[in-house]
Amino acid sequence: PDVKVPLLQKRNDVTIFKTLGDLETQPVLFIPDIHFSTFQRHAFPAEDGEDGSGLRRLPFSDDEFGSPPNKMARADEPKKVLLYVRKESDEVFDALMLKNPTLQGLVEAISEKYDLPLDKIGKVYKKCKKGILVHMDDNIIKHYSNEDTFQITMEEHGGMCKLTLTEI
Secondary structure, three states: OOOOOOOOOOOOOOOOOOOOOOOOOOOOOOOOOHOOOOHOOOOOOOOOOOOOOOOOOOOOOOOHOOOOOOOOOOOOOOOOOEEEEEEOOOOOOOEEOOOOOOOHHHHHHHHHOOOOOOHHHEEEEEEEEOOOOOEHHHHHOOOOOEEEEEEEEEEEOEEEEEEEEEEO
C-alpha cells in the first residue's frame, strides 16, 4: 500500500576544462588498473614516479602506441546480382546470377541458362510495370536489386533473338 518508487532522475554528465599553467611537463595517458601487465606492478612502497597503488609510470614504446597499420584499399568489385526470371508459360522462376551487373553480364547469364548462343542474342529490352519499353543498358542493370523478378520473352527475328524482360 505505501510502496515508494524511487524517482528516476536524468543524469547529466559534465566535463570541465581547466587551463594549464605548466606547459612543460609531458601529459600522461591514464590506463585503468586492469590493463597493466604484471611486470608493471610492484609490491614495494611508492618511490619517486609511482603513485600509492604501486604502479610505476613507464615510458611508452612505439610498438605499443604507434600508428595503426595502413588498411588496404578495397578494390571496387562489381556486385553480383541475382534475378529471377520465368517464361510466360512457366510457373517456376529460374535464377540468373549476373557476375557483372552490366548488359553483357545479363546476356551471358541468359545465354548460359537458356542455351542461347551469344552471337544469336540481339536487342535486349525492359518493359516497366507502366508498360514502357526501354532499350536495356548498363545503367539500368546497375540499379537492379537482388532478387528482382521478371517475365522473359524470347522472339526470333531474322536469325537473331530479341529478349524482353517484363517487370513483375
